[in-house]
Amino acid sequence: xxxxxxxxxxxxxxAIISHLCSQVxxxxxxxxxxxxxxxxxxxxxxxxxxxxxxxxxPDFTGFDFIDSLKxxxxxxxxxxxxxxxxxxxxxxxxVDYLVKPVLLPRFLKAIQKAENFVSTTGDTPAVAPVSKQxxxxxxxxxxxxxxxxxxxxxxxxxxxxxxxxxxxxxKTEGKNYTVHSTLKKIEDKLSGSSFLKxxxxxxxxxxxxxxxxxxxxxxxxxxxxxSRSNRPELMKRLNLL
Amino acid sequence: MEKPNMSYIDTLSGSDKAFKLxxxxxxxxxxxxxxxxxEENIKSKNFKEAAENVHKLxxxxxxxxxxxxxxxxxxxxxxxxxxxxxxxVEFEAILKEMTRFITTL
Numbered sequence: 001x002x003x004x005x006x007x008x009x010x011x012x013x014x015a016i017i018s019h020l021c022s023q024v025x026x027x028x029x030x031x032x033x034x035x036x037x038x039x040x041x042x043x044x045x046x047x048x049x050x051x052x053x054x055x056x057x058p059d060f061t062g063f064d065f066i067d068s069l070k071x072x073x074x075x076x077x078x079x080x081x082x083x084x085x086x087x088x089x090x091x092x093x094x095v096d097y098l099v100k101p102v103l104l105p106r107f108l109k110a111i112q113k114a115e116n117f118v119s120t121t122g123d124t125p126a127v128a129p130v131s132k133q134x135x136x137x138x139x140x141x142x143x144x145x146x147x148x149x150x151x152x153x154x155x156x157x158x159x160x161x162x163x164x165x166x167x168x169x170x171k172t173e174g175k176n177y178t179v180h181s182t183l184k185k186i187e188d189k190l191s192g193s194s195f196l197k198x199x200x201x202x203x204x205x206x207x208x209x210x211x212x213x214x215x216x217x218x219x220x221x222x223x224x225x226x227s228r229s230n231r232p233e234l235m236k237r238l239n240l241l
Numbered sequence: 242m243e244k245p246n247m248s249y250i251d252t253l254s255g256s257d258k259a260f261k262l263x264x265x266x267x268x269x270x271x272x273x274x275x276x277x278x279x280e281e282n283i284k285s286k287n288f289k290e291a292a293e294n295v296h297k298l299x300x301x302x303x304x305x306x307x308x309x310x311x312x313x314x315x316x317x318x319x320x321x322x323x324x325x326x327x328x329x330v331e332f333e334a335i336l337k338e339m340t341r342f343i344t345t346l
Binding site: 013056100 | 249252253254257260263264267268270271293296297299300301303304
């Protein structure tokens with residue numbers, strides 16, 4: 001049995017998901033919440049296996065909600081907006097993405113996916129993250145969502161990535177891209193390549209360094225600070241004479 | 242003009258009449274509230290908030306089986322995000338039709 005909660009500020013949406021859940025023997029709805037804060041309070045004291053989560057909620061979006069959870073269970077997003085699909089799959093915990101209005105056949109497909117994620121040994125939440133990204137060490141590019149277009153950026157063209165609040169600025173040889181994402185997410189995507197986080201707000205492409213002076217590096221026309229804690233790793237990665 | 246219908250609610254409810262009545266009751270209560278909030282935001286020229294309201298109303302539009310109107314709502318939501326009220330007349334005509342329809346339920 002999978003314990004689930006429903007988080008949606010719309011009463012009709014909660015009623016529909018709850019009704020659909022009632023038609024699946026393996027699902028038990030243990031809570032319904034009209035906002036993220038109430039759901040977080042519940043999750044601080046209770047474990048669940050699955051969350052049906054609306055993305056569009058006032059004040060605190062579904063993605064804010066996920067970011068606030070230390071160990072998120074499996075999540076099925078429910079939304080009237082198809083535009084978040086790309087962002088959704090940045091999260092390993094997101095099992096599926098249901099576009100409202102939801103009907104039973106599509107709902108069952110999502111539940112099947114969720115069940116495949118849950119441990120078969122019991123009713124414990126699936127804690128092991130399952131990556132939807134193909135295991136590949138040869139990835140040389142990434143796609144970013146810019147104005148509803150997926151724009152390809154070659155790793156080799158990237159000078160640096162800078163954190164800008166809820167956004168990141170990707171500076172490349174061709175142009176700069178502002179993307180709604182976090183430095184942590186792009187760091188994960190760039191791992192294993194020539195990129196290194198040298199400051200809490202900067203990831204640089206080591207291949208693009210022009211020179212290093214004290215606690216800063218020059219990349220293209222930008223002088224980037226190196227934090228004390230990241231400096232040893234940077235020095236280790238350089239081919240020093 | 243496209244007419245609201247019970248297609249989605251009937252399909253979703255199947256033979257569960259209690260759920261069907263419950264959902265209709267929720268829509269009858271929630272839709273006017275959402276429309277009021279939208280109208281207040283439009284009146285105050287709070288276009289960003291109005292776009293959020295339209296987003297929320299899209300679900301009600303789809304629940305009432307309005308496929309063409311749903312697309313108008315999508316476009317109108319995008320317009321409001323850039324402070325344009327283009328398609329306002331069309332969208333508000335949809336709201337009026339939905340309001341009329343739910344009073345018959």
